[in-house]
Structure formats: C-alpha cells, structure tokens
Amino acid sequence: MGKGGMSHEEAPKGLEENMAAWLVGLNTLKIQPFKIPSLGPHDVRVRMKAVGICGSDVHYLKTLKCAHFEVKEPMVIGHECAGVIEEVGSEVKHLVPGDRVALEPGISCWRCNLCKDGRYNLCPDMKFFATPPVHGSLAHQVVHPADLCFKLPENVSLEEGAMCEPLSVGVHACRRAEIGPETTALVMGAGPIGLVTMLAARAFGVPRIVIVDVDDHRLCVAKQLGADDIVKVTTDMKDVDAEVEEIRKAMGADIDVTFDCAGFNKTMSTALAATRCGGKVCLVGMGHGEMTVPLTPAAAREVDVIGVFRYKNTWPLCLEFLKSGKIDVKPLITHRFGFSQKEVEDAFETSARGGNAIKVMFNL
Template structure:
C-alpha cells in the first residue's frame, strides 16, 4: 500500500516467471542495491523446514516504506529485498504441514515472532522484540518469485477472493486491528483524520465492524471524494494550520450530529492529533495509527480530565482470518483501492490493467522502475510547470517590449511570438526561434486558446512546430549520453538513472515516430524531465498523422 496516492500498486507475477526462460529455473528477486537502484538477481531460498511451505508469489503490494527506502536507502548497510503485502500459490509443503497442500492459494502474514517471550505468550506477538518482518533488513522481503514461510502464517483464500485481494489483507489488517482495539461496533460513531491509504482502509474496517456514522477529514479534496465513494457519511476538508483546531473541532462535531466515540489519527502530525483528542467525547478512545513524528506537543491534560483513552497501534495480530472473512462475505470491497498493476520485470505489465484518468500511461510505466514516483498525474505536473514558465515568459516578454519600444512593428511582432512560443510547452520554453519551423508562430497564434485549456493539444502543437534536423545532431546526442554514463556509479546513481530513462525514451520515440531527431535533440538540449514525456505516448496516434503530413510538406 503506497502512502500518499490514495491507493495501492500491485505487482502481478502471473505467466512465466522472470528467470525461467530456456528451461533454466531460478528464483529471482528485486534487490535494492543503492539509491533508486533496483535490479532483478537470483535469490537463494533457505531450506524448507518441516513446518514451512514454499510459496510462488503471484501478487504483491507496494508500501510507502518500500518507496521511501527505494528513494533514500537510509540506514541500510546491506543489499535488501523489500515487499511484505503478498499472496501466492503453494508449491511445496514441509513434512509436518497438514493444514495446507500444494496448489492452495494463500495470503501471507509477513511477521515471524520468536514465540518464546512474554509478549508472544500473552498473544501480543506483534510487539515481539525479535520480530523478523518481511522487507525489514536484515530480513528479506517477498518481492521475489518464491519465498519460504511458516505454514501457520499462510492463510487459505476462498475461491471468491482473488490473489490481489489476498495481498491487500496486510494493509487491511492495520485497520481491522485498530477497530478491534477501539472496540468499534454498531453504537460507535467514528472520526478518521487522514484520507490516505490507511485512512481509507480504516474507513472500510469501521464500516465492516458496524459503525453507524463515519466522518473523515483531510486537507486533500481528491482523497476526500474517494472516501465519500467508499462510504464515508461526511467528508470535511481541513487546513494544516494548528490555529484552526478549535474551529474545525466544532465543524466536525456539528457534522457528526452526536458524540464522537472513537477517533483514528491516520496521519501522526500535531494538528491531527490535537483535533482527534479535542473532538472525542468524554470517555472515548483515540487510536494513533499514523506515526509521522516522534515528538509533538498535544493537550493531554484536558484529554486525561475527560478520561479519553489514547491507544497505540503497531501493525496487527491475529487479523488475517477476519480480513479474509470480510473480503469473502463482501463486507469489505478492497478492489477500488487497487489502482495500478505492474509485471514483476519492467518489460511485463498486466494487459487487463485499467488505467484511469490521471494515472501514468502504460508505456511510460514500462520505462520506469516498478517503484517509481508517487502517482502525480502528468496533467497536473505539466500544468504546474506551464504556469511557472508562463509567468517567466510574461516577465521576459514585458522586458522585451520595453527594450524594443523604439523599434519597428515587425521586431515587436517577433518578440510577441517568442513569448507565445515559450508558454506553449515546457519542452520548447527558451528554445531558440531557429529551432522552430516557419509555421511555428502562426500555429502558436491559432492554437493559443486551445493550448491554454488542453495540455494534450498543447503538446501536439509543440510537436508540429519541430523541424527535422540532421543525423549529425543525433550522433552528437548519443555521444554525450555515452559520456555521461561513464561517470562513477556511486556518486552519480541518480543522474545515471535519469540518463538511462532518457535514453530509453529517446529510443522509443525514434522507433515509433521516425524521424524524431528534433524532438530528441530538444528533449536532451533542454533537459526536460522524462516524466513529462509520458504525454507523448498518449498522443502517439495523433503524432503519427502529424508527422506524416509534416514529412510530406518538407
């Protein structure tokens, strides 16, 4: 479950497994070798114990901590395999395993406790100090073809629960455990602070436990609309300003219409914690699920005077059977939270994947590492950048106009065109006029209004404006890329990753839209970020027609 995107990313490992070509069978895993450096290499499994099973992983969710480690690799001194939200099919069972058999579809609980300490003996094994948890170094995770795991931590899935849903039992367990701790029932009104992935999961769990009214608050109206679709009775957009707590508590209590019996802080900031404590009724409960900050100042004395119980939530315990029951009976529909699907290798992807509006395009995803960046939409990114460059272009245009006040009308007209062209797209911002075709200014004037409203049309027009350049320039670009790639891998990991992505983008453009020398040249020369090029594939069919006409006129 990826924090911050309002949904989960699932790695689907169907079909022929990576590493099984030409009859060679190897267990492969995605190893984190450095910052933003993820490579698929062999992974030698431990021997199968008498109480263990070997599981072929078929679905795995990406969690926020996985993305964080991928981008930062903080405090990691060894290579590591991440991933802990998983489900698969049993391929081999240990000699003492009686409850499962080969071919069973199972969801895996990722934490293995010592089973000897007082906490384990008392049933609170999630707090075991010797816990070995998938994807928490030095324990390797499940982003692999196969794993070996204790049989009693593998739970059989009913026929009507998919493997993808089985993988989602892990994040769902967080919400289920929290609702158990807060004793949510048919008479419990619930407030949830934060409509991120765990907030939405907690919403679904609270509904399954019978909560009559659930209010969810967040700063993001997009997340709130998702929460509304998932069954929240009321949604409330709040600010991040600590001074607004009192006013927002009143709004929340008014929206609830009655006392708030239990609050869940799924964010972990001072503002959300203060709001939850102040909004909860006398004798109510506040559950702390989000753990963003280690220290904060909160009004504990007033809460203590009202006997508000503050409950910590750490992972889960004994939740998988109940989660599977909720999924199997339809009390919880987790499928809307699965938004993206990837193949285990970068070249794979699920052909049945549904890419909704505002999600990255498939061809771009194939070129990215499977963890990638958060799912900021291409349209939003391009608009933000266009707004910045539009302001810069307007300032430049004003300067040009002031400097050219004494010049003739033709020169003034040219300056206006440069200003228009610069605001058309981030790709040609600042591009010399000699790079643009003779019809660029006319095209810019005709399509100005449409481009301001439609970023896709904007890029189409930009592509129209490019002219075909010589092959020598392409050779020059390739040589420059080769030179950049010769830099040291340790100090230039991030730069090399971007260079590799850029080269892959250029190769794809060349194959699809030959000749695209100018596009490639402009991309490299202006150093446009590869993430903006995702829009090109959305326009592939249009671009082919455009370039056919363009070539015919040259």
C-alpha cells in the first residue's frame, strides 16, 4: 500500500512537477520537487488546498527538533490539511475524484496491541505527516490512505477542514477528561490549542469555562470566542497561590477539570492547586520535557493527572461540530498566505512571531 509521501518511488506520469515545501536546514525552507508514491488499491491522491502551520512545524524549523523527534535529512513540512481528491485506488468505494476531504495525518500499523485496543494514536510504528523521517503535506499533491480522508459536509470549507487537526487535539482532551454539562473547566493557555480545547469543551456541554494566559491579546480573543471569564497571570512561580485564589474566584464554583495547554512548571503547578479534590488535570501542552511540580499534595487530594497524545477517531465528530455550527473555527484563522518561496518563508515567520497570529493558513 502506498503510504502518504513516505518514499521516493517513481511518480505516476504527469505528476513529475509536484512541488512541496521542504525543511532543508535550520531556519531554511525551500520549495522543491516532491515525488509521491504510486497509488495503492486503498489509497487516494489528494490535491492540497488548505494547510495550517502548527507549533511543531515551527519547532522543527527553528531547532530541527520537537520532543524526542529530530530532523536528520530534508523533510516536507506540514500536517494540518484538506484538499480535493484527484484519483482513487481500485478498492476505494467511499470517495470519488472531486470530493473535498480533511486528512487525518497519522498512519498507524493496525497490528500492534495498542492499535488492536483502539488506542492507535499511541502506535509505536505511527507514520505521521512531517514527523521525521515521514514527509508532510505542504505540497501540491500527496498520496494518503483513503480511510484517513474524511469527506467535508457542503457547508464546511477546506480551511475549516484543515482546522479539524488542531480541533481534534481539543476533542480528544475533552473525551479523555470525560467532561460534559455537569463539569466546569479551566484552560491554562490561550494559544491555538487552548482555544480549540475551550471551543470543544463548550461543544461537549461544559457550562462554565475560565481561561488563563500571560498575554492580554490572547485573553481578549478567548473572551470573544466565548470564555465565561479570563484571568491574566505571570510567569513567576511565587505568584501561584495568589493566582489560584483569583482563578477560583473567577470560576465562582469548584474547578472540576483543568486543561494545561501550555505544559510548564508554573501552569501545571497552578492547575494541580486550582482543581478541586477528586478533580482531573489533563496535560495537553508539552512546553517542558521535564517538570518539577507539587504532585504529593495533589495526590493527597486525589487529583487525577491525565496525559493526552494527539487524538483518535475524532474527525467525524469534529466535522459534525463544524457542520452543525456548534463550533466555529473561522475566527482562529488570522493570516493567509499563498504557496511561493517568499510567502512560505513569511508565513512561518508570522507564525513564529506569535503576536496577534493564531492560525496561519496556506491556500494552495
């Protein structure tokens, strides 16, 4: 079976000029030809239309590393994507050329115990777009398994389709924390993942959400997107106790679940202290590889710490939320760029700078 852009096999005739954005070195992106594998019976060839920039893409550009993954040879970047089906494999029955689809970027093995147990996001042999050594999707065309391509409802745009990837992180976090209409939620961090987690929590029925950040602009965006209250905090560890009091006051009720979407010593310490006895802290962000946090007092209050890695089986629900209007991701897309050498460089600089940029999107 052809795996999405993972080999340099001969491309089918007429596809020789497929171009992609390659990460070729530190802070260096180049648009270069990209040969895609031939179509397997269960694969589709997709013309990319919308690709978003994720924090991990920026990490790879700036450091050639993200978590324990390292870029050792040139790699096509990008994994938040949607496009239009150009060609389908002989066994593909549910998609036809012309269908608009959102792509789930991870191909698991389906043979290991984790896959068999339904936890395929933890598959040790996962082939994930733009996670070395696997090539990504910021290209004119890619080949991908058909079962990981989800047809977009008519009222959902290609850009919104690409936003299913970050939104999936929020949806998976909400499922892991088992939130609903009877749980309150605190969200640490109002970056893209904090904001999609907040939107997902609301769609799951959470009645009250407070969001915390160090940045005024991001908090303002969170408020506009529907946070019930916002709290500005510092990066200083000695402020934790006072800030916990302020956060509890803002919630005006027990904090049942806290989502740490930053993942620093300070945010995790605050989350553990602010969450009620018997509550849950869901660690979504991975700011620090290692943390020093007051785990013992939290354990003595039976606060559960839940880990989250990517997502599983989230695209159908994300598309349902977008189709029904329960979630609107359009305000998160703040910047748009085309697919020229200069625009690719400018787009990544815009995303890396942060500021008022939330989601930077390529329109191919």
